[in-house]
Amino acid sequence: MKSAKLAVSALAMIAASATVATARDQIQVAGSSTVLPYATIVAEAFGENTDFPTPVVESGGSSAGLKKFCEGVGENTIDIANSSRPIKSSEVEACKAAGVSDIMEVRIGYDGIVFASDIAGNDFQFTASDWFNALSAQVVKDGQLVANPYTKWSEIRADLPDQDILAFVPGTKHGTREVFEEKVIHAGCKESGAEEAFKTALADEKAAAKACATLRTDGKSVDIDGDYTETLARIQSAKNGIGVFGLSFYENNTDKLKVGTFGGVVPSTETIAKGEYPVSRPLFFYVKKAHLTEIQGLKEFVEFFVSDELAGPEGPLAAYGLVSDPELAATQGAVANETTLTN
Amino acid sequence: MTDATNPAAPVERPSLLVPDARTAKRNAAEARFRAYGLSAIIISLLALVVLLFTIFAGGAGAFRQTFLHVPVTLDAAQLDKKGNGDIEDIKKVMTLTYGKLLDQSVQDLIAKQGITIEGLTDKDVANLVSKEASAQLRNMVLADPSVIGQTVDARVLVNGRVDGYFKGRVTMESAARDSNTSPAQLQLAETLKDKGLLAKEWNWAFLTNPDASDQRPEAAGVGVAILGSLYMMLVVLFLAVPIGVAAAIYLEEFAPKNRLTDIIEVNISNLAAVPSIVFGILGLAAFINFAHLPQSAPIVGGLVLVLMTLPRIIIPARAALKAVPPSIRDAALGVGASKMQSVFHHVLPLATPGILTGVILGLAQALGETAPLLLIGMVAFVKNFPSAPPAGLFDPASALPVQVYNWTQRADPAFMERASGAIIVLLVFLLCMNLFAVFLRRKFERRW
Incomplete structure (x- = not known):
């Protein structure tokens, strides 16, 4: 009896207050x-x-x-x-x-996009084509389009450290991913001449652009759907991994992460403001x-x-x-x- | 029969003291089963211990925070430029000015104490104190403008990195690589600590403060989250409990047993197993997009949790009603009570402890639920406390589990400690509720 009354009065109260929101x-x-x-x-x-x-x-x-x-x-x-x-x-x-x-x-x-690895790891000097060659599904090798054969960074360019390729990139729902694809992967695709090869092979500009941005799926490139904290946690458990971060996240975790240069420029608010560091948005x-x-x-x-x-x-x-x-x-x-x- | 077919063969009777092969096998099976059970318990206990240990080791720090005691001269020339003491004019002075005042006070303190540290920059000194401190100072002045011109003893929070140093999260080596702090700053903090000006103190503010932005993890608290969770529990209590209990009573005592009630019964059990995120989608569609209730408000969160909790209240309530022996009902009906009288005077009071236990466990489950709240805008940065109910139910608020989720995504590692601290608060609430349920069961339960 009591609970029934209570229910009715509670409902009435909620209904009344909802209308006067x-x-x-x-x-x-x-x-x-x-x-x-x-x-x-x-x-x-x-x-x-x-x-x-x-x-x-x-x-x-x-x-x-x-x-x-x-x-x-x-x-x-x-x-x-x-x-x-x-x-x-x-x-x-x-x-x-x-x-x-x-x-x-x-x-x-x-905001800058930076590439950082574990603080105790190797130093990296990246270029856009390094990233393209490391992560793309298909690359140009000896003038031929082949499925990505690289397993170590040093195989791509001799100056890069002898370290297994493992990259944590933002998942497709992130705005960062679009910038990464456009300013790094696609730029690298052009730089390494792969875009031309795609264009001749596919005879379609759109398809070539899409082929450029298609990342390899053999586990060397890992999509992170969570936030940068997840990327950081992955790097801490897989020490040879390299993560894609926002500049502000890196600046808050400089004691754990070592940042790689891109095109010879160290990312910082100054280099981005001057337009020297290219990967910004x-x-x-x-x-x-x-x-x-x-x-x-x-x-x-x-x-x-x-x-x-x-x-x-x-x-x-x-x-x-x-x-x-x-x-x-x-x-x-x-x-x-x-x-x-x-x- | 056996005697007839086998008259002469002597039956071999092994000694009862020496187990035969089959008995030994059965005994071994039993011993093995006990070992399995014991190891299962040990494994789950170990998992629990590890979980609790990591949470408490990580989160205990949130309850103790480093504070600096610094005398601050509230310069009238800067805070009350017109000198007329008009509150509107004083309000125009931004926290930035108070921040500079604080920096100067810390500089003065260092000079007065005669502290010299090699490599100490002005930035290190300015960053020693939390950015929250200038807001505290401004609020203090606005609350009582007569303090302008005086020197007050301020107890201010210290920057999260320095605080992390005293909690072992930050070391001199990591500080050298860290752009937000420096070894010189930590040395300064160490020296101030030796002089008794800087100390780790109990931090009530963790329980009473609202969330803070990414720049000041040291000031973040679970105040708004606790209040938001409380409001949602009120909504659940006032809606799910009466509806759930009424439904259970009707289904158990009054409803005719036919196909329709069978279907309802199956659906209630089904509803209890629906993943909670589904209720969030429903809430978004029904309460926000259709009923136009405000976003991020505890009323919407509460209503979603009501839907989620209903089957979890109805099922134990029905079980509790079913456990009351039919003889009670028969006796009541026998002396002339109506069906309703028999239920409300006799059956319901006897079933109450069981119903209440179900209700409390349902509430506890609702308290810890995050998934449905993600979709209705509760995962937000909310700084203002909601007002008193019922109007406050429509104000934006956070919730405890959501606050945990929110903090684990922030860039500054100091927020991890906050998240663990919030988990401790949540666990304490859950423990209290479960203990209360056990208490009710023990105290009022009747067995027949």
Whole structure:
């Protein structure tokens, strides 16, 4: 009797409170796990220094964040999507279909992708074609396209250490993977002349590009679907493994990891800012313009994010490993004018 | 018959004291089985011990944190530029300014103590103190602006790397390779410790603080996560328990036994075996996309866990009701009670201990569940505490198992210690709930 009454009253209470669910007063952010640490640092500082509540920041990956972002406009949808790659036109279309037409793109800075191995291991000087030859499914050897025969780095190039090839690369759901394929594997494919060979063999540019980016599946290249912490754990158990990391992750674990040079350049915030270190990518977040007036503090948060104190070269984001954008002033102007994507 | 066919053959009777081959074989089989059982128990105990040891060895550090005691002069010229003591003007001063003030105070402290360390840079000194400290200082000033201009004794957190040094996570060798600390900084910390200014102290803040960003692992706590888990348990308690118990009573006592109730019964058992992530997908579709409940809110998490827990409450509740002997019901009906009176006056009170045990174990399971929460936005960085229920049920919050998952993915190794600490908190809660269930069973259970 009692429990039945209790059940009914509890249900009634929940139903009543659900209908009066009040206006959301905190900003909601979701998306890329690469941008996540920066977003949390800014969110924390924003909550500390203003009267607005601290924004809620979710992780989950660039694509997942943008998908959520494009679900529609209104309090029940997120305000900001973090992304480690530019938004795709298909995503812009999907957004438009759901009513999210005015999107502001904000570039917060650059992130480097580094190749690191166990601290006690060998030193590596990589080039793009080394990586292509080590990981691609098919390579050019003696002018012929063959299934990847290399098992040791020294077989690829005599200056590389005599060490078994074992690489931990980010899984396909990561934005980092796309950059790795484009700027390392594909670049190496061109550099080593394999792309030409693919083109003549397949007689199709698209198929050649795809063949370039196809990694070997014999266990020498291991996809890591988890975060960089998992890659680090794998390297610590397999000491001859080489992992692909974000620069900021490496900078937080310099006592455990030894970084390899790429094209003769040591990765650092300075070399990336100068454009010397080639494997870098811009980081973005996307804002719904319609929410600027609707959600309290959103405009202030976006301005706060790109302010010199935070995103500038002396700010906490740079201290954490973000390569600050030399054109930050332009971004600040665009944010102030609420400039949206045009296409 | 045997006598007739075999009259003369003397039956050989072996001594009972000497086991024959078959008895010896049976005895050996039994001994082997006991050995298997014993080794199974030893293996599982060993696994448990290793698990608990690694968690406690890794997580105990989260409860003790290194603090620095430093006198800070709250310079009025910097904190209250207009000098009018107006709180709005003081609010405009950012944590950055407080950070510089703290750096200066630490420099002064080093000079006053006459500490000289070779290779100590300004950056080392500035990074000795946690970035959280400037926020603490600012909050202190905002709470009581009259302290401006005075010198206060501040007890501030120390950077996670230095803290790691005193916990054995960071060594001088690793610090030399580490871009976030340096051997000189560690030496400074060591010297300050010898002077009694820096010490490892009990850290209540781990239980009361909210999460912190990647730059300040030393300040992160499970406060919001505990509150979020608590709110979700409230939702489960207020929804799953009445619904589950009512369903169990109806099915067991009132429902006619026909094909329909058979189907329901099978489905409840099936539902109990459905992987929990499925409930997360359901929650996302039903509660967020259809009912438009807010994301990351304990109400949604709670509702998802209600669905997950329901069959796990109904099944033991039915078993408990079934265990009440029919003679009790017959006696009640015999003296003229209605069916409902017999159930609520006699059967239900006798089944209560069993039902409660099921409820508590169901709650404990819900408390430790992560998978369904991943999909409904609970895996988030949440810094603000949710307000008091019922409105707080709609505010964003985290949950304990989710916080563990979240921390294991952070770059700074200091978060691993936090994650283990959060596991300890979770285990303590689970242990308490299970002990309570055992207590209820022991105290109120009746046997017939």
